[in-house]
Amino acid sequence: MEKNNADVILQIRNVSKAFPGVQALDKVSLNVFSGTIHGIVGENGAGKSTLMKILSGVYKKDSGEIIFDGKKLENVTPIQSMNMGLSIIYQELNLINQLSVGENIYLGRFGIMGGRKGVHSNARILLDKMGCKIDTYKLVSELSVSEKQMVEIAKAMSYDSKLIIMDEPSSSLSVDELRQLKKIIFDLKANGISIIYISHKLDEIFDICDVVTVMRDGHVIDTRDVSDISRSEMISMMVGRTIENEFPPRPNCAGETILEVKNINTNKLKNAQLTLKKGEILGIVGLVGSGRTETVRAIFGADKVKEKKIRLQGEEIEIVSPRNAIDQGIAMVPEDRKVQGLLMRFSVERNISLARLASLVSFGFIRENEEKQMGVRQIESLDIRTPSPKTKIQSLSGGNQQKAILGRWLELKPRILILDEPTKGIDVGAKYEIYLIMKKIVEDGGSIILISSELPEVLNMSNRVITISDGEITGEFDPVQSSPDEIMEKAL
């Protein structure tokens, strides 16, 4: 591939950025060429999102030079960088739910576009160009995730963007929607627009990108053509060591059936059911929105259902609240730890004791000494890095926070542990630690239900895999025998 400097749309030269206590970026340099799809990979904490936020104007760099489209990027605000042609689509989607599609595309430019009429007619033109049929008057709150992404892309288009950064765009998409996104990305490329594609899904990098930059610990390790690098090379560059195995050897302790769940019926789930054996890791594979989380939440009593039948060790039991589930020895690590798991301003100790708090009570009073011991126990056993058990949990890293939540549930010594995206937003090193913990749990006689969007994770850790699609359980597989494609097909 011929490259000359005239084709470089973005030059990043020796950019550094430090936050109190951590050097987030250390003399980072890379070039993005016009009309290429440039992937960026790296563990959490590698510096990808810091770099992106500097590009888009949310953060200020400490030193270094950024030249975009021939112009210096110095202390820009988000709106300035958008006007220069650099847009970013965040994972969390920056849209206003209460406003319409059209108004979101032209957010902040209502007057310039000629008021209501102008906004909607121009939005219509943009969407049609993308082949998107969404009604511009529809409220964003009524859209699906992939539709919202289309709106974000249209927004970027409305700024005549020459470079669009996409941060984990596929994490909530179905295979069909991902295909549609791919098509749009390739269309953009054909129109001379460059894309920076950040993703944890290495398969997509190989599938979509032309070039990939690997970052680690605030450094750029290397930038290579995608055809020039292998998956294991990429991983070892990301991690800094060769990992022979991303995963520990699969545990093999499955015994008798311990849990039978049948007839879960809600608005979303249609007769969902599953069985779980003692000592087994059961993986649930399905697209986001297929009902995986709904199923386990129904089992855990977190959501109301129309009906469900649960048999635990042969006995039929009733679970109408998380409290019931906990009393029966069922634990659940929720999907979104920030919103559903962490009590930010409380200490690590008090976060850990949360689920077992009721058992520390005598005559209404909490036995604080035992609580302290509980905290220390889990901190040691899970190697949670914290200055002290009394440190506020908000100062811990994501991985350590997740471990603390895990510790909260492990204190219960649950018979059944449900893990919903247990390694989301956690670096490869910490992930491995969590896999080892999972292995030990089942070796000690516990059972695990595992939900994960990372197919390799589910396939490598589970003894048995069930697929769910559109609220229905569609298949059951042995991950050792079956191929990933077979399994994915049933998940569609």
Add this chain to the structure above:
Amino acid sequence: MQKKSLMHSAINSVKGNLIIVGIVILIIVTSIIEPKFLTLGNFENIIRQFGVLIFVALGMTFVIMGGFIDLSVSGIISLVVVVMVSLVDPIGQVNAIIVGILIGLACGLLNSFLIISCGALTQAEALFLTYGMGLVYAALALMYTEGMTIFLSYAETPITIFNAIGTGSLGSIPIAFIIFFVCLVILFIIQRWTYIGRSIVLIGENIVASRLSGIPITKSVVFIYAVSGVMTAIGAVNLISRVMLASPVIGGAIGGGYETQAILAVVVGGTAMSGGRGSVLWTVIGALVLTLMNNSLNLMGVSSYIQMMLRGAILILAILLDRQKQISEGK
């Protein structure tokens, strides 16, 4: 080692609380200008002025720590006051007081029932629901007495308890203060060391995570509103003892009276409106600050209107300072 850290945190909280420093200065200035300030008589005066408000504020603290709010307290006061006084003759003062407290409890339970039954788990929803209920309780008070005021002094049966609370002392300590102190100790113990007390702040911090970890939501919400109702009723007893009459509008209009003052004491004391962080002790300090301010300004002859302005200003100052503290903590 422990002693040192206690000193440390005491110094830190004083440093962090410029308002206390300001009040200390005010005390010093006042005692210079008006030597009457530092007399025992004045001290008793202050303790008495502490009065009704502190009870309501203590109850309000629990509600706010849990991430909710109770705007019905003015109405509860009016209702409890009129019913209680009207029952003194028929069933005796002791029973009347018991009924009064039960009414406060009932109002609190009703508040919590409404909130739980419609799934209103945000402070804003609770705000308007309790506001509406406050209107109802206030109206019930009016309906009960048909707008008329009942005078306790005309009672034919003994009203010794009310007299004792109103003006009596045990040694040199007013009985009212003793009641307050007992309530404070009980509430502090609950808040600091019990499961329900912990549940309240856990819910105030993150109700979703708490529920998913098995913390009893319903029980906690019922508890905080019950506490608010009971404490408000105790405050009402205190009120009657001092003014010796029951007017159906004694609680003030909803939005105009006790709830505003109670929130003032809670916020000035340092409990966060968002819940999850707070203490009844802080509220006592907040109420003390406000009362001291009232007292010293009174002694110096400052008009009550200007005092009101200063109260409002202190409220704003308090949260500005709290915001500064949060920023320096790196929130």
Add this chain to the structure above:
Amino acid sequence: MPTIIKKIGKRIRSLPNAFLAILAIFIVMLFSDTQFYSSYNLLDILNSNSIYLILAMGQTIVLVSGGVDLAIGGTMTVAGIITILLINSGVPIPLAIAVALVFGAFVGAINGYISVYQKTEPFIVTLGMGVILTGVAQQLTDARPISCSNPLFLRLANYRLFGQIPAMIIVMVVVVIAMHWILTSTSFGRNCYAIGGDYEVAQYSGIPVRRLKALTYVISGVTAALGGVMLSSWVNTGNSIFGSITALYVVSALVVGGTSTAGGVGSAIKSVLGILLLGLLSNAFNMLNIDSFIPYLQQALQGLIIVGILWLDSYSRKRKRENV
């Protein structure tokens, strides 16, 4: 056949609760033997609620952008008092009114500055400001109602255009239309929805979030002052009793009407519905002469209606969340 009924049912349920409640009142009053439906009465309802409606319009844009203004009662009171005091000491009426409005803007600016630029909870800031203003009002009048010595001033609020349409209603209609227009057709208004919907997203899109949000408080202050001027003209007293009572009444009326305190949701029309609902209720009860308990039962029912509508709102949100 059943599907048509379902569709109608869905349509009815999507109408704002406040609107349905108003409809219910009108229907019930049809069966009553009162003067409710006289043009005199209906006009009077509009007239006596026009001040609340004006306050509500300012409050609407504050709520939409995610804030709340509890100081409007105090602002209204002091503005009215200032007007009367100035007129009594010889200041020409238009100038006195202008000063009062500027005062309202000034109060709003302070509220806006402290809550937006200093990032403090507007609930507390405006509550405190309301207390301060109530104190100011009492100080200015020594807690006694004052009256205006200039009869011209008193004629203002009671003036009727063409002998029929009360001046207050005209002012109110102008303000309502103005706010409706601002909220639907100006970038300022639409940006306020964005700010209330998601402050950060709005910020990243280049919307001057702090300036606009603070501006909403200025607007609220001006409408409150306007209401105060009108009130003192109408009843010829500057009274210091209103305080935060008014503010909570107005805000709850708006919430009942469908403008949310969370921000990003609401409209001038919804706010009007909310105020009118409470106003019509009051009037209907008066008409129905609810025994000798009129004022008291009325307040109880008013409270119950607020609780009822809000309870239903929360309950339907809960059902939606549960999705069963």
